[in-house]
Amino acid sequence: MVIAIGFEGSANKLGVGIIKDNEILSNCRKTYISPPGEGFMPKETAIHHRQNILAVLKQALDEANIKPNEIDVVCYTKGPGMGAPLACVSVVARTVAQIWNKPLLGVNHCIGHIEMGRSVTGANNPIVLYVSGGNTQIIAYSRKKYRIFGETIDIAVGNCLDRFARVLKLSNDPSPGFNIEQLAKTGTKYHAIPYCVKGMDVSFSGILSYMEEKSSKLLKNGYTVEDLCYSLQETIFAMLVETTERALAHVGSKEVLIVGGVGCNLRLQEMMRIMCEERGAVLFATDERFCIDNGLMIAKAGLEMFNAGIRMKWEDCGITQRYRTDDVDVTWRKD
Template sequence: MSPTRPDPLKAPDRPYLALGLEGSANKLGAGIIQHLPNDEVNVLSNVRHTYITPPGEGFLPRDTALHHRQWALTVIKDAIEKAGVQMRDLDCICYTKGPGMGAPLQSVAVVARTLSLLYKKPLVGVNHCVGHIEMGRQITGASNPIVLYVSGGNTQVIAYSQQRYRIFGETLDIAVGNCLDRFARVIGLSNDPSPGYNIELMARTGGKDGRRPLRLVPLPYATKGMDVNLSGILTMAETLTMDPRFRANPTEEELRDEGMDIFTPADLCFSLQETVFAMLVEITERAMAHVGSKEVLIVGGVGCNERLQEMMGIMAGERGGNVFATDERFCIDNGIMIAQAGLLSYRMGFRTALEESTCTQRFRTDEVHVSWRA
């Protein structure tokens, strides 16, 4: 790896193009981004294909890696065609170095190395979390926000300082996306388009029992200073599905009778979201107070959740601040976020040597030298 320049990023002296490849979990993405001399950034293409399992099942690393290998050429060709460029036009090929699931990461790293050798293009290994942050900053225009990074594998509260993204708080066990996804599978919700989205839908509409107000079922509230525990909440929610008061398919009479002490899958989805999101809002507000920030940027797949955005907006509004978030094109894992963070690194002189173009399941956000920020 070549050393980075100490000076902050300057406007490019010519157009730059990068291909980004993402495959740290069940989403395979390829995107092409362009940086222009006027500091304009163009998303030329952003293609994604998701490995979806049957209801009640998660995705195994081996099967997910097979999916990525089978779809890699199709997704990359589609991204190139939609961008209207050729492989020879690229300045660099960026890929997710980590964190993530080992086998899927390796599959995408092999594809990136192969393309690098075939077309003689330099490689740039990218931290998945930093990719989310940089794409979020680019799309929303947030200048120096507190970042809440919430996804299937990560839950962190982050702030920038001295060319590092510093972690102020995080989950001590499982990530918020993992918590929601696992509960969705327990109650048999579909994995299409994602279990977390279907939990959000149930919590918003009430599902089949939307004819009565949803009930807030008490769940453990577990903040530990700036950190959170989520495994206990998940265990309690799962245990409640075996409670005699739980009704998987309530009758009309049960729904109408307010005296009946029952709760439904929709009640538990609603309660799980409200409790977990309240914890995340709390630790984010503490970070805002500590650094004096008025901005919150929500990134990661769970960042698409409208209820989380709403709750965070209430808190930020009370502090005279703002919340920034993107839609599913950029919140959910995608190739363009890897292209963006990788191209920023490339323009600062960073390269990943072929013999070092490995991947890792553990790659902390604060390990990355953010050389492109002053």
């Protein structure tokens, strides 16, 4: 029985989670919410994490009902992510690992999402659609690597949604993407938006620029805010389904797993499920407990690494803002 604790703080979600083999002991999280019409900046986000991390750590230990001496390995998000928040949380992870005299492992944020998703859903070897505020990738496992089949060539899908929410001055509580999803449910009038798929890659910056430029005019010409949210969602989600379907066909897989914060979106899950059913495949998805950034997913991936014999030197336990998914040797999976 191995117990791992994970620290996550790559963006505006601060999380600490504890796992014992496949048993979830705790999964605590606190989110930095910026004012409507504004995004979260690295400095303010790092201040939020620094002010709250000890309280979240205590909550996680209390909920798990374990003592530090029972923990076998301390894990933290090494990257990718925003520099200041990453550094803030990694310092705490390094400190407690030294105080508790435990080994320390830096985890790739995306790998954390994938391993948590596979564990919770039972997906074996799926095509993974990783969609969040900072990342958009279509991934498949092969030869000890998570290979990127396609990705955004500019901004992430979550960033596109977040920035459009700012145009509409929507609340960031609980998240701008969630609020767009709720509005889109009652949208009925579809406006044709530029559709940008380039082979296996997608592009969202032009779509965002189009929506920023046209929104005011459209709202004066009979479209509602709900219609605009509906139109944007339908278009960008169709792009994601198309590229995921192409990867599914190429690999010959029968499973799709959606991970990342945008993966909570029920409309995206519905569209992907329809595609999977047409191809005789199965969709796996989770709810906000595991889709949205959390410390538990870092603990889970770190646990897999630890059990596979992976160890890191203290001098290697820094942060890497641009830490590619396919940079990681996935030695714990059996080909």
